[in-house]
Amino acid sequence: LEQAVWIRLLERLPRHGPPQDAVRWVRNTVRGEARRARRTARHERPYRDERAPDPAGCPERAFAGADERRVLRAAVDRLPARCARLLTAMLAPNDPTYREIAGELGMSQGSLGPIRSRCLGCLRRMLAAEVVAPELRGKER
Structure with a gap:
């Protein structure tokens, strides 16, 4: 909408x-463009060629x-046993x-959320430690 108003200007x-009267012109133009966008959205349908393969x-x-x-499952398997069991159960198909x-895990339902949060934090820290910082090149040394 904003781009359309700039184009009109x-x-x-x-x-x-x-x-x-710039304020009045902007207000009227915004209203007109909003009406045009609503009208267009009602009549447009996304194009989908049924013969084209699904991307x-x-x-x-x-x-x-x-x-x-595979990488996620391997990372989950390296977590402490309690976290690995919980996240494996949550990732079940x-x-x-x-x-x-x-x-299934013999835990209280109310404790799953806090434990899941701690386990995801542990997983996040573990994966962040595995990410290698890019090497310095050129004049940066």
Whole structure:
């Protein structure tokens, strides 16, 4: 919307110059552009060629996703046992509820959130320590 108003102003300047009452002009232009955007949004439909392959199903994305999941699972396995069990249960493909996870692990349902938070913090610190800082190049040395 903001860009459209700027374009309207730039289109106006060569013919009419700057508006006399700038506040009124901006208000009216914003309202007009908002109406135009609503009208356009009602009539537009996203284009999808049914014959085109689904980009989410391309082999490169599938490989990258599998690789990311493998790295995550390996990192979770290096956590302390309690955290590893909890996060493994939370990452289960059947998307279990907190009640199901608590029953499976023999923990109270109310303690899952705080423990999960601590475990994710531990995982975050562990992964941050594995990220290597880039080497200095050129004049930076």
